Amino acid sequence: DVKVTQSSRYLVKRTGEKVFLECVQDMDHENMFWYRQDPGLGLRLIYFSYDVKMKEKGDIPEGYSVSREKKERFSLILESASTNQTSMYLCASTRRRVETQYFGPGTRLLVL
Amino acid sequence: KQEVTQIPAALSVPEGENLVLNCSFTDSAIYNLQWFRQDPGKGLTSLLLIQSSQREQTSGRLNASLDKSSGRSTLYIAASQPGDSATYLCAVPLMDSSYKLIFGSGTRLLVRP
Numbered sequence: 001d002v003k004v005t006q007s008s009r010y011l012v013k014r015t016g017e018k019v020f021l022e023c024v025q026d027m028d029h030e031n032m033f034w035y036r037q038d039p040g041l042g043l044r045l046i047y048f049s050y051d052v053k054m055k056e057k058g059d060i061p062e063g064y065s066v067s068r069e070k071k072e073r074f075s076l077i078l079e080s081a082s083t084n085q086t087s088m089y090l091c092a093s094t095r096r097r098v099e100t101q102y103f104g105p106g107t108r109l110l111v112l
Numbered sequence: 113k114q115e116v117t118q119i120p121a122a123l124s125v126p127e128g129e130n131l132v133l134n135c136s137f138t139d140s141a142i143y144n145l146q147w148f149r150q151d152p153g154k155g156l157t158s159l160l161l162i163q164s165s166q167r168e169q170t171s172g173r174l175n176a177s178l179d180k181s182s183g184r185s186t187l188y189i190a191a192s193q194p195g196d197s198a199t200y201l202c203a204v205p206l207m208d209s210s211y212k213l214i215f216g217s218g219t220r221l222l223v224r225p
Contacts, residue, residue: 043201
C-alpha cells in the first residue's frame with residue numbers, strides 16, 4: 001500500500017522562526033511536490049522535485065525553499081515564517097506523469 | 113492556459129440517491145484526469161485516474177467518464193451514503209516537464225441520512 005507521510009499534522013510557530021516541514025514517501029517515486037491549500041484559492045504548487053538534489057519553482061515559491069537529499073524525503077523550509085504563510089501544506093509524490101499523485105495527510109501551520 | 117472548473121460548488125442529497133459531479137477543462141490536450149476526495153482537515157485521497165485514451169473508469173460505486181473533445185469529465189456516485197460526504201476535486205497534469213496538477217476548486221458534497 002502506498003504511503004506518504006508528513007512530519008506534523010499541526011504546527012504553531014512565531015513570526016520570524018525558521019520552519020521545517022518534512023515529507024517522506026515509501027514508493028520509490030522520483031517526483032515530489034509541495035502544495036499549499038487556502039480557502040477560496042484552492043491548491044497552489046510551491047516547489048517540486050523530479051530527482052534527488054533537483055528542484056523547480058512552482059507558482060508561489062517566494063518565502064520558501066526546499067531540500068531533497070534523498071529520494072524518499074522532500075523538505076519544505078520557511079526561512080522566516082510570516083503570518084501570511086498560515087495555511088494547510090500538502091505533500092505529494094508520483095512516479096510518472098501518467099500515474100496518480102499520492103498525497104500526504106497535510107500539515108496545518110499557524111504562524112502567530 | 114489550462115483551467116479546470118467544477119460545478120456545482122456544493123451539493124446536498126438524501127442518502128441512497130445517485131449523483132453526478134462535473135468537471136470541465138479548457139485545453140483538451142491532457143494526459144489524464146484524476147479525481148480526488150478530501151475530508152475536512154485531511155489530505156487528498158486518489159479515487160480514480162482516467163487516461164486520455166479511456167472513456168470510463170470504475171471503482172466500486174464510483175464511475176468516472178471522460179470526453180476530451182468537449183473538455184468534460186463526470187464522477188458518478190451510485191447509491192450515495194453519508195460516508196461519501198467530502199469535497200471532491202478533479203485535476204489534470206500540465207503538458208510540460210513539471211508534472212504539475214491543475215486542480216478544480218472542488219464540489220463539497222453532503223449526503224443526508
